[in-house]
Amino acid sequence: MEKNDRISPAVIRRLPKYYRYLGELNKVGVNKTSSRELSDMTGFSASQIRQDLNNFGGFGQQGFGYDVGNLRNEIGKILGLDKKYKIIIVGAGNIGQAIANYTGFYEADYEVVALFDKNPKLIGLSIRNALIMDSDDLEEFLKKEHIDIAVICTPKSVSQQVAEQLVRCGIRAIWNFAPKDLKMPEDVYVENVHLNESLFSLTYYYNKMKKESK
Amino acid sequence: MEKNDRISPAVIRRLPKYYRYLGELNKVGVNKTSSRELSDMTGFSASQIRQDLNNFGGFGQQGFGYDVGNLRNEIGKILGLDKKYKIIIVGAGNIGQAIANYTGFYEADYEVVALFDKNPKLIGLSIRNALIMDSDDLEEFLKKEHIDIAVICTPKSVSQQVAEQLVRCGIRAIWNFAPKDLKMPEDVYVENVHLNESLFSLTYYYNKMKKESK
DNA sequence: AAATAATAGAGAAATTTTTCACAATATTTA
């Protein structure tokens, strides 16, 4: 599908945004759009949007624009949103539970299959059809079930060790919420959500703005 | 403090990571480091680290390296972590509660002062000393209390309207967890945590890896 | 004390990313 094997991460980060806005257009019955219109919605430049899309081939028509449904589909295929994914969450504390309850993934076919925790008070409870299981049963579980994505919501002190266990059991995609960088083999992809780093950046810009407005 | 007024966002995003690793070195009693060592820890190139730090002035000593405690302090000052910040959370659902309970901010002085929600079952409860209050009392609350940062954890359907209300009441920094881009005046800084976009990117790289390993 | 090794700082080069500019093509209007 790709024209080019190596697509810049910056491009990949923008695709989900295009996908979301195309979904919104779709919902309100708009079935034609343009890089100009997408630019107004997303804040990215029209030229950048065209360049981004052209990494994957020409989805538009010169002189006309883009078909909303088609373009959304194509971006979905590029991202892999046309497939199903099974997820487990390791660490059923606040963040783990919040992820399990999160409904913002509805646009695609992700299923949280189970959560794992050491806390006996949590084991046995269910969140939206997903059972919270004993962490000790994690390896056995992974031997039986094919899981695509593991979410790490444990304390940072055990995150590395949990990640290694997951990788030993065949996991190749990790969504890491622990505020620590995981040292992983090359064939494991880790997507970090480092909330403290996000808050620290926010803090920088908040202070910068305050200084400038004085 | 800054040599240069306009620092690239990419640099700012790396600073929290330097700060975290310097904290770790500090904790284990290491008080001297080098761009080389920081490179090994963070994965950024030594040269990039030196360039980054030089945006703000020379914190190291040629031939010697960097003083861990001093450098950490300086980065902390750049980010503004030497000050106190009061936070409110709007939307006390799963994510709002998770943020209120999150202890990963311990490195700095953030205080969650209150949460706001419409749900009568939640109003009156407390999370770590922060009371969940009625959303209807938000404006009055903000008139009385000085709040630095507002966290939006509402459904996306009301996120824009909530943001506008916050801005009317003087809020200038928003940490947005709703999967929607907020249209805000220039003097309001919005830091987005778009979990679905993060998961979609992860999905792309997961599929890419699978293809390549075949 | 001199030589060696390690390291930051900084300008320059290389690379990457974004924007520009325009030809090609489709639609709409006169």
Added chain:
DNA sequence: TAAATATTGTGAAAAATTTCTCTATTATTT
């Protein structure tokens, strides 16, 4: 039907970011 308008795709230019290279400086070793 012809002219005007809108829009993509794309190569080139511009801008931004990262890496390279070297000098100056410090600490360590001989």
